[in-house]
Amino acid sequence: MHTPDHACDRAHDIVARAIAAGADAADAVFAADTALDVSVRLGALEDVGRSEGAELGLRVFVGRRNASVSTSDLSIEALDTLVERAIAMAREAPEDDWAGLAPADRLLHGKPPHLNLDDGVEVSPEALKARALAAEDAARAVPGVSNSEGGSASAARSVMGLATSHGFAHGYAVSSHGVSASVLAGSGGDMQRDYAYHSARHLDRLEDAALVGTKAGERAVRRMNPGRLESGPMPVVFDPRVGNSLLGHLIGAIAGSSITRKTSFLLDALGTAVFASGVTVRDDPHRPHGMRSRPFDGEGLAVSPCCLIEAGVLETWLLDSASARQLGLEPTGHASRGVGGGPGVSSSNLHMEPGHVPPATLIGDIKRGVYITELIGMGVNGVTGDYSRGASGFLIEDGVVTTPVAEFTIAGNLRDMFLALTPANDLEFRYGINVPTLLIDGMTVASG
Numbered sequence: 001m002h003t004p005d006h007a008c009d010r011a012h013d014i015v016a017r018a019i020a021a022g023a024d025a026a027d028a029v030f031a032a033d034t035a036l037d038v039s040v041r042l043g044a045l046e047d048v049g050r051s052e053g054a055e056l057g058l059r060v061f062v063g064r065r066n067a068s069v070s071t072s073d074l075s076i077e078a079l080d081t082l083v084e085r086a087i088a089m090a091r092e093a094p095e096d097d098w099a100g101l102a103p104a105d106r107l108l109h110g111k112p113p114h115l116n117l118d119d120g121v122e123v124s125p126e127a128l129k130a131r132a133l134a135a136e137d138a139a140r141a142v143p144g145v146s147n148s149e150g151g152s153a154s155a156a157r158s159v160m161g162l163a164t165s166h167g168f169a170h171g172y173a174v175s176s177h178g179v180s181a182s183v184l185a186g187s188g189g190d191m192q193r194d195y196a197y198h199s200a201r202h203l204d205r206l207e208d209a210a211l212v213g214t215k216a217g218e219r220a221v222r223r224m225n226p227g228r229l230e231s232g233p234m235p236v237v238f239d240p241r242v243g244n245s246l247l248g249h250l251i252g253a254i255a256g257s258s259i260t261r262k263t264s265f266l267l268d269a270l271g272t273a274v275f276a277s278g279v280t281v282r283d284d285p286h287r288p289h290g291m292r293s294r295p296f297d298g299e300g301l302a303v304s305p306c307c308l309i310e311a312g313v314l315e316t317w318l319l320d321s322a323s324a325r326q327l328g329l330e331p332t333g334h335a336s337r338g339v340g341g342g343p344g345v346s347s348s349n350l351h352m353e354p355g356h357v358p359p360a361t362l363i364g365d366i367k368r369g370v371y372i373t374e375l376i377g378m379g380v381n382g383v384t385g386d387y388s389r390g391a392s393g394f395l396i397e398d399g400v401v402t403t404p405v406a407e408f409t410i411a412g413n414l415r416d417m418f419l420a421l422t423p424a425n426d427l428e429f430r431y432g433i434n435v436p437t438l439l440i441d442g443m444t445v446a447s448g
Helices: 004-020 076-092 125-140 209-222 240-254 256-260 321-327 359-364 414-419
Strands: 025-041 044-062 065-071 145-164 169-185 192-200 232-238 281-283 306-310 350-352 368-380 386-397 400-413 421-423 438-447
Touching: 004 025, 004 044, 004 076, 004 145, 004 169, 025 125, 044 076, 044 125, 065 076, 125 145, 125 169, 125 209, 145 209, 169 209, 192 209, 232 240, 232 359, 240 256, 240 306, 240 350, 240 368, 240 414, 240 438, 256 321, 368 400, 386 414, 400 414, 414 421, 414 438
Parallel strands: 232 368
Antiparallel strands: 025 044, 025 145, 044 065, 145 169, 169 192, 232 438, 281 306, 281 350, 368 386, 386 400, 400 438, 421 438
16 A cells, blocks of 8 residues: 555656756656445445556656656656656647746645544445445435435545655645435336435544435435426525535636636636625635645645635635746645646635524525525536526425425526625535535526
8 A cells, every 4th residue: 555655755756857867847746546436226236346546647847848747657667768758748848938846935844734634444345335235225215215326335545745856745645435325206207316425534424324325315205296487586595515516616717727818707806895795715725634635735835724705805816836927926825736737726625604594594584486406517607607507406485495396497697696695504514615505696597
């Protein structure tokens, strides 16, 4: 099994080879992972999958030119060939005035923070099978459930190391455990599907499989016999498991590449109110056991909690070194890095702070509206902010969530939606992006 130290050594070695072969600067990522997953259906084992692999990615700079290559062949001969190919590619690449290693004075110095992301637990296929069966059995036991798409359980561990030619070399490991169930309710042409899942870095923090399964079954049954909505403007309430996608659109709009390319609907919004004053959005890479926690970013920069939206105001872009140089700003520690290619940007553990009222109060003032539990399609324009997605959920009548509805579209513009957004007080940390129940008044609903 690979360790963070081994990953660092691998990355450092290829960087040293690149410098010795004539590169002016270089960085490298080594990533290794193992994963085991078991799926069952109708009480019987359906599939057992195991994967194991390791890859090395190298980026080299020759003057203002750079190239990136990757390989899963870690033999000495293959690595020598990789270095030669990378340098040859860089010499033929176009010049890039903005690319380069992260500023040396911004690198993480000293020991990375310990975020307790790897529990070191090895899980047997038998234990995963039992967990998957428990989830599916609980889902199928819910009255009204008529069929199953299956239950699954998984366990994985990943190790990564990052090294640069200007002095950075660190690595870390993460574990992950998951359980899910997906079932159908009803019969004939009126069958409804729903699901539930949970994942955690530590096995002892994973939600009970039977609880996950029961939730999946109850959700599917609740969706039976959906009606249709009339078209028109109305309040829309987003369940937290789908409302977090709105923050995903925010991140895409404030990513450095979107700003430098002028392809963001928030291009001129820095320092202005883009949400209502009651909305604050925070990013915390240091959350212990967090699903997106990390001790440093994809360029080796130190990371720290930050506020993206403070009382409705956009406080920062998300910048790697290249986009920061182009904008004349400082990198923000949000670089993300895979094995292939150069850095991009991403948030870490993102959440919207809860509001002051419970969901029942938020919904209680709605004469007629819709509660969204599923979004379909990706009709979102990141340049204009235009938003249109298929949806299903439940009718809200006189402040009460009532009957299921399906086959309709919700539409608006993200700028207007953000400004009209009100969060409830029911925030839970379950995913990489977490939000409470969200109300957006005045969206356009169109019946399918």
